[in-house]
Amino acid sequence: MNDKNDFLAGAGVNTRLSHIGNSPSDFHGFVNPPVVHASTVLFPNAKAMETRAQKYTYGTRGTPTTDALCEAIDALEGSAGTVLVPSGLAAVTVPFLAFLSAGDHALIVDSVYFPTRHFCDTMLKRLGVSVDYYDPMIGAGIESLIKPNTRLVHTEAPGSNTFEMQDISAISAVAHRHGCVVTMDNTWATPLYFKPLDHGVDVSIHAATKYPSGHSDILMGTVSANAAHWEQLLEAHGALGLCGSPDDSYQILRGLRTMGIRLERHQESTLNIARWLEEREDVARVLHPALPSFPGHDLWKRDFTGSSGIFSFVLKVDSQEQFKAKAHAFLDALSIFGLGWSWGGFESLAVHAGLSDRRVSKAPSEGPVIRLQIGLEDVADLRRDIEAGFAAAKAL
Numbered sequence: 401m402n403d404k405n406d407f408l409a410g411a412g413v414n415t416r417l418s419h420i421g422n423s424p425s426d427f428h429g430f431v432n433p434p435v436v437h438a439s440t441v442l443f444p445n446a447k448a449m450e451t452r453a454q455k456y457t458y459g460t461r462g463t464p465t466t467d468a469l470c471e472a473i474d475a476l477e478g479s480a481g482t483v484l485v486p487s488g489l490a491a492v493t494v495p496f497l498a499f500l501s502a503g504d505h506a507l508i509v510d511s512v513y514f515p516t517r518h519f520c521d522t523m524l525k526r527l528g529v530s531v532d533y534y535d536p537m538i539g540a541g542i543e544s545l546i547k548p549n550t551r552l553v554h555t556e557a558p559g560s561n562t563f564e565m566q567d568i569s570a571i572s573a574v575a576h577r578h579g580c581v582v583t584m585d586n587t588w589a590t591p592l593y594f595k596p597l598d599h600g601v602d603v604s605i606h607a608a609t610k611y612p613s614g615h616s617d618i619l620m621g622t623v624s625a626n627a628a629h630w631e632q633l634l635e636a637h638g639a640l641g642l643c644g645s646p647d648d649s650y651q652i653l654r655g656l657r658t659m660g661i662r663l664e665r666h667q668e669s670t671l672n673i674a675r676w677l678e679e680r681e682d683v684a685r686v687l688h689p690a691l692p693s694f695p696g697h698d699l700w701k702r703d704f705t706g707s708s709g710i711f712s713f714v715l716k717v718d719s720q721e722q723f724k725a726k727a728h729a730f731l732d733a734l735s736i737f738g739l740g741w742s743w744g745g746f747e748s749l750a751v752h753a754g755l756s757d758r759r760v761s762k763a764p765s766e767g768p769v770i771r772l773q774i775g776l777e778d779v780a781d782l783r784r785d786i787e788a789g790f791a792a793a794k795a796l
C-alpha cells in the first residue's frame with residue numbers, strides 16, 4: 401500500500417479528521433485504537449527496566465490510546481507534541497505552571513475565560529508571579545506593557561463572552577522580541593479554523609470538552625507546543641502527575657472524526673441566527689467576529705478560515721436597573737435552549753454573561769449580554785424559541 405501519511409499531508413480537512421491519529425496496521429487492522437487501561441507496564445528484563453528502553457513505561461506517561469489522540473492533535477495543530485489534561489481549564493493552568501516562576505510577570509488578555517483569571521489572581525499570585533491584564537485590541541502596542549521580568553503573554557481570540565479579536569501575529573512578534581512565551585486558548589476556532597502555531601504562538605490550548613467532544617459528556621484539555629517549548633511542557637506535565645484517561649481519550653478521538661462536519665453545521669446555523677438577530681429591534685448589538693459590523697471583523701477575516709457556534713448579543717433595555725430582570729425573563733421563557741455552562745455540544749444553550757471581572761475591555765452598556773451556543777437543532781425551531789424569549793422580556 402502507498403504511504404497514507406504522505407497522502408494525508410495534502411488532503412482536505414474531513415479526510416484528515418477521518419484518518420489521523422490511528423494506525424490500524426499496528427492493531428491487527430482494527431480501524432480504531434484499543435482502549436488500554438494501565439498503570440503498570442512490564443519490562444522484559446532488568447536492563448530494559450533500568451534504562452526504560454521501551455515505548456511505554458508507565459500508565460501516566462502515555463498508552464496507545466492517549467498516543468493516538470495526541471498524534472491526531474499534533475497533526476491538526478502542527479505541533480511537536482501534545483499533552484492531555486483532565487479539563488480545558490487545566491490546559492490553561494499547566495503551561496502557566498510550566499513556563500512561569502516566582503518573580504516573573506505575565507500579561508493576560510482582559511477578555512479571558514474567567515476561571516483563567518481566577519487562577520492568575522489566586523494561585524499564580526501566591527506563587528510569586530505578578531499579572532497585568534491587557535486590552536484584547538492592543539496588537540503590537542503590547543510592547544509598552546512588557547517589563548524586564550515579563551515571561552509569558554496569554555492570548556484568547558475571540559475573547560470569552562464578548563468575542564474581541566486579537567492580532568495574534570503582531571502580539572507574538574513583540575512578545576518573542578522580549579523573550580516571552582506566547583500561549584493561546586484557541587477553543588473557539590479549533591485548529592480547523594485557526595492554527596495558532598502558524599501565527600507565532602508557542603503553546604496552543606484547547607478545551608477538548610467543547611467541539612472535539614461535541615456531546616457534552618467529556619471533560620478534557622489538550623496542550624500542544626512547538627519544538628522549542630515541547631520538552632519544558634512535557635516535563636511540567638509529568639512533574640504534576642497529570643494524564644488523560646483512556647476512555648475519555650477514546651471518546652475525544654471518536655469526536656474528532658465528525659468535528660469538521662459538525663462545525664460546518666454550527667457555523668451555518670450560528671451565522672443565520674446572528675444575522676437575523678442583527679435585524680431585530682429587541683437587540684442592541686450582536687457580538688460575533690464573522691459579522692462585518694463587529695469591530696474585530698477584519699482580523700477575523702484576515703486570519704481565520706471559519707467561525708464556530710458560540711456568540712453573544714446585547715438585549716436592548718431602557719435602563720441599567722432592568723438588565724438582570726429582562727435577561728432572566730428572556731432565559732426563563734426558552735424551551736429548547738438549555739440554561740447551562742459550556743458549549744460545543746449538540747444542544748443549544750443560553751447564558752446571561754457575567755462581565756463584572758473586566759478591568760480594561762468594558763462590558764457593553766446598552767443592555768445585558770446573552771451568550772448563545774447554537775447546537776445542531778433546526779434553525780427554525782431555535783428562532784421560534786428565541787422569539788419566545790424576546791416576547792417574555794418585552795412583556796416585563
Ligand SMILES: Cc1ncc(COP(=O)(O)O)c(C=O)c1O
Pocket residue numbers: 487488489490513560585587588607608609619620621742743
Ligand atoms: C474559552 C474557554 N477555555 C477553556 C474552558 C475550560 O474548559 P473546561 O470546561 O473543560 O474546563 C472554557 C469552558 O467554558 C472556555 O470557554
